[in-house]
Amino acid sequence: MQNFDYRTPTRLIFGRESIVKLPEVMRPLGKRVLLTYGGGSIKKAPVEREQSDACINSAERKEARPKVKLSLYGRVKELLKDFEITELPGIQPNPKYDPSVLDGVRLCKENNIDVILAVGGGSVLDCSKAIAAGACYDGEPWDLITYKVKAQKALPIVDIITLAATGSEFDPGGVISRTETNDKVGYVDPLLYPVCSILDPVYTFTVSKKQTAAGIADAMNHTIEQYFAEDTTLLNDGFCESMLRSLMVNGRKCLENPEDYTARAEMMLCCTYGCNRILSLGNSPSGWPCHGIEHALSAYYDITHGEGLAIITPRWMKHILSEKTIDRFVKYGINVFGIDSSLPKQEIAERSIDETYRFFESIGIPMHLREVGIDDSRLDEMARHIAENEGLEHAYAPLMEQNIKEILVASL
Amino acid sequence: MQNFDYRTPTRLIFGRESIVKLPEVMRPLGKRVLLTYGGGSIKKAPVEREQSDACINSAERKEARPKVKLSLYGRVKELLKDFEITELPGIQPNPKYDPSVLDGVRLCKENNIDVILAVGGGSVLDCSKAIAAGACYDGEPWDLITYKVKAQKALPIVDIITLAATGSEFDPGGVISRTETNDKVGYVDPLLYPVCSILDPVYTFTVSKKQTAAGIADAMNHTIEQYFAEDTTLLNDGFCESMLRSLMVNGRKCLENPEDYTARAEMMLCCTYGCNRILSLGNSPSGWPCHGIEHALSAYYDITHGEGLAIITPRWMKHILSEKTIDRFVKYGINVFGIDSSLPKQEIAERSIDETYRFFESIGIPMHLREVGIDDSRLDEMARHIAENEGLEHAYAPLMEQNIKEILVASL
Numbered sequence: 001m002q003n004f005d006y007r008t009p010t011r012l013i014f015g016r017e018s019i020v021k022l023p024e025v026m027r028p029l030g031k032r033v034l035l036t037y038g039g040g041s042i043k044k045a046p047v048e049r050e051q052s053d054a055c056i057n058s059a060e061r062k063e064a065r066p067k068v069k070l071s072l073y074g075r076v077k078e079l080l081k082d083f084e085i086t087e088l089p090g091i092q093p094n095p096k097y098d099p100s101v102l103d104g105v106r107l108c109k110e111n112n113i114d115v116i117l118a119v120g121g122g123s124v125l126d127c128s129k130a131i132a133a134g135a136c137y138d139g140e141p142w143d144l145i146t147y148k149v150k151a152q153k154a155l156p157i158v159d160i161i162t163l164a165a166t167g168s169e170f171d172p173g174g175v176i177s178r179t180e181t182n183d184k185v186g187y188v189d190p191l192l193y194p195v196c197s198i199l200d201p202v203y204t205f206t207v208s209k210k211q212t213a214a215g216i217a218d219a220m221n222h223t224i225e226q227y228f229a230e231d232t233t234l235l236n237d238g239f240c241e242s243m244l245r246s247l248m249v250n251g252r253k254c255l256e257n258p259e260d261y262t263a264r265a266e267m268m269l270c271c272t273y274g275c276n277r278i279l280s281l282g283n284s285p286s287g288w289p290c291h292g293i294e295h296a297l298s299a300y301y302d303i304t305h306g307e308g309l310a311i312i313t314p315r316w317m318k319h320i321l322s323e324k325t326i327d328r329f330v331k332y333g334i335n336v337f338g339i340d341s342s343l344p345k346q347e348i349a350e351r352s353i354d355e356t357y358r359f360f361e362s363i364g365i366p367m368h369l370r371e372v373g374i375d376d377s378r379l380d381e382m383a384r385h386i387a388e389n390e391g392l393e394h395a396y397a398p399l400m401e402q403n404i405k406e407i408l409v410a411s412l
Numbered sequence: 413m414q415n416f417d418y419r420t421p422t423r424l425i426f427g428r429e430s431i432v433k434l435p436e437v438m439r440p441l442g443k444r445v446l447l448t449y450g451g452g453s454i455k456k457a458p459v460e461r462e463q464s465d466a467c468i469n470s471a472e473r474k475e476a477r478p479k480v481k482l483s484l485y486g487r488v489k490e491l492l493k494d495f496e497i498t499e500l501p502g503i504q505p506n507p508k509y510d511p512s513v514l515d516g517v518r519l520c521k522e523n524n525i526d527v528i529l530a531v532g533g534g535s536v537l538d539c540s541k542a543i544a545a546g547a548c549y550d551g552e553p554w555d556l557i558t559y560k561v562k563a564q565k566a567l568p569i570v571d572i573i574t575l576a577a578t579g580s581e582f583d584p585g586g587v588i589s590r591t592e593t594n595d596k597v598g599y600v601d602p603l604l605y606p607v608c609s610i611l612d613p614v615y616t617f618t619v620s621k622k623q624t625a626a627g628i629a630d631a632m633n634h635t636i637e638q639y640f641a642e643d644t645t646l647l648n649d650g651f652c653e654s655m656l657r658s659l660m661v662n663g664r665k666c667l668e669n670p671e672d673y674t675a676r677a678e679m680m681l682c683c684t685y686g687c688n689r690i691l692s693l694g695n696s697p698s699g700w701p702c703h704g705i706e707h708a709l710s711a712y713y714d715i716t717h718g719e720g721l722a723i724i725t726p727r728w729m730k731h732i733l734s735e736k737t738i739d740r741f742v743k744y745g746i747n748v749f750g751i752d753s754s755l756p757k758q759e760i761a762e763r764s765i766d767e768t769y770r771f772f773e774s775i776g777i778p779m780h781l782r783e784v785g786i787d788d789s790r791l792d793e794m795a796r797h798i799a800e801n802e803g804l805e806h807a808y809a810p811l812m813e814q815n816i817k818e819i820l821v822a823s824l
């Protein structure tokens with residue numbers, strides 16, 4: 001077991017109508033709020049409230065109170081009517097340094113913002129984290145994102161999650177893309193833990209099948225990236241295996257019935273743990289190889305991150321299966337997919353990879369790069385970019401440029 | 413799934429020689445330290461350091477440096493030589509309100525203490541939590557412990573753990589005994605999360621077989637208390653099952669070879685999660701019935717908490733096994749003990765209880781109340797005390813006075 005130093009200060013307020021605590025959470029953080037959001041979920045997420053919050057504890061009158069329908073956007077504005085709100089809308093998936101981060105930093109400085117409220121999925125939150133650090137720095141925010149300069153301070157962040165996937169709500173990192181240089185860079189700093197994440201599974205009822213499936217694949221891959229490592233423990237392996245089983249069972253239920261509260265809730269909690277490290281404290285660093293490869297795919301082609309991960313994962317698995325790694329695959333196959341433990345090791349391992357592939361395929365994910373608009377024209381360039389920037393020669397199973405190229409070719 | 417509101421601000425510094433970060437952790441908290449400890453572990457725990465910390469990063473010279481042996485007590489004093497230290501030694505297992513809490517509060521007030529450093533197991537830390545709150549309150553500390561008055565403030569706490577068991581290092585609670593009234597009271601307040609817990613598995617090498625076994629039983633019971641609940645999820649069930657399997661496997665290794673670092677480390681991490689709620693976020697409250705019963709046993713007879721729990725647990729299980737609860741036992745039996753899932757449900761459930769009993773017995777725990785000095789003379793009185801004070805009529809399987817009595821009788 002490796003030494004570790006762990007702390008997650010984020011408060012999780014989870015469940016139906018947890019948004020009612022928003023004003024109480026925001027008040028100590030300041031009055032001037034930057035409200036960040038993306039293209040649609042804040043307007044689409046289903047929100048109902050009872051007619052008067054004032055009598056929320058009055059059980060006798062509760063039954064009689066009619067419900068008022070309004071958008072999540074409307075609900076947030078209503079709850080924060082005493083705050084001064086500046087808005088940054090339109091943050092895109094694979095959030096962009098230019099314009100989103102730069103616009104956000106400018107708005108924070110111009111309006112002397114105290115706190116950022118991010119409403120959306122991981123992209124909105126990741127972008128908000130970069131803004132939070134950039135707003136407290138006089139130079140070019142890219143210096144911070146690339147660690148040329150260490151951030152000394154960041155604005156506090158609160159988030160309301162509308163998409164279960166990235167786990168950004170319970171981790172200190174974000175991923176920012178810079179289109180002109182094909183960079184997609186992970187930026188991690190303990191200053192960036194959200195102060196509070198508000199997680200109401202109801203807000204994910206309107207997430208499309210495509211995005212739900214991508215979220216399942218994203219969280220499954222986060223778990224797999226931690227499971228395939230050295231120095232794992234019985235405890236961590238069990239945590240990861242539980243995550244994977246739960247994501248498959250509940251993910252499928254979410255796709256079959258998008259308004260299954262219990263399934264949406266469990267999927268949401270699983271996703272929250274994905275990047276928090278609680279699944280792998282004491283493991284050796286694995287290098288997160290599928291992320292290293294996928295970041296180039298979305299940087300070059302702007303594809304959906306979870307889909308990219310789902311495509312890469314089984315090809316990466318096939319590539320690294322060897323005498324050295326086979327026992328991990330055997331454990332994975334038996335404990336995650338229930339493969340018969342009396343079969344030969346090689347067969348269990350190969351089946352576990354097939355099962356991984358087939359699960360992603362069964363939830364509707366396009367499983368070939370060509371299906372998401374990527375042909376072979378830039379594979380060499382991407383393989384080189386990945387080999388030069390992602391440090392995968394230090395991964396659990398070391399990957400050199402040639403290995404990366406082979407994985408990309410197998411994924412076509 | 414139930415709504416929840418969760419936050420654990422505690423920093424965990426885990427692994428060999430993690431104590432070197434102690435001064436850095438303590439410095440921002442203040443100069444005047446109350447050092448609390450118990451009867452022996454601080455003097456017994458094996459500590460070595462290299463001759464000069466100044467050259468700790470100098471790899472060339474590292475090999476040549478001789479080791480210096482000193483006690484954990486000596487090491488702490490050396491690391492904190494620039495601090496003003498007041499000592500509260502002699503805190504007993506099942507820590508006592510009088511004298512330990514009262515003495516600690518007095519010392520804090522007299523010496524204007526800034527921060528408490530607890531070195532020991534759960535008893536030292538639990539006691540230190542009550543002191544931390546009492547030191548910031550003008551009235552009788554018992555008012556806080558019994559929630560007659562809500563604490564407004566508490567001194568910050570740092571701990572160095574020498575016994576893997578209670579999980580107090582990662583939770584906001586403690587248990588305090590008041591001998592004259594046979595009270596053993598749980599005291600929980602978010603103010604009481606330690607700022608930082610330093611966990612070096614080496615310090616547990618000298619823990620006796622008896623205490624190691626009691627620690628295993630304690631952490632297993634913490635997990636069982638959360639597993640047997642309504643509204644559990646695939647995810648939480650899997651987390652709990654992993655904990656139980658890991659505690660059994662690694663606990664046994666610790667008993668066989670007390671200096672097995674890897675086993676001691678994994679057991680230590682398991683114990684840390686025991687009372688943090690991360691194993692059961694979203695579950696319905698279970699009422700922690702075995703704890704409710706055991707608290708009376710240690711309050712009346714001052715027995716070892718983990719042993720009391722081990723004795724009660726299988727008898728409680730047998731008592732609550734019913735048509736309503738059987739599916740939980742079946743899942744527990746299959747996933748924790750690997751019992752053949754094709755057997756009849758009743759048989760799986762009964763075997764799971766036998767396996768629980770036999771595991772505790774196999775690690776050397778006395779499995780009858782008579783063996784730990786408890787006869788039938790006060791069972792009625794204890795059953796009444798528990799029924800009146802522990803709220804077990806609201807537990808997962810509700811327990812009235814008569815039920816509690818039957819469990820105690822079966823445990824004799």
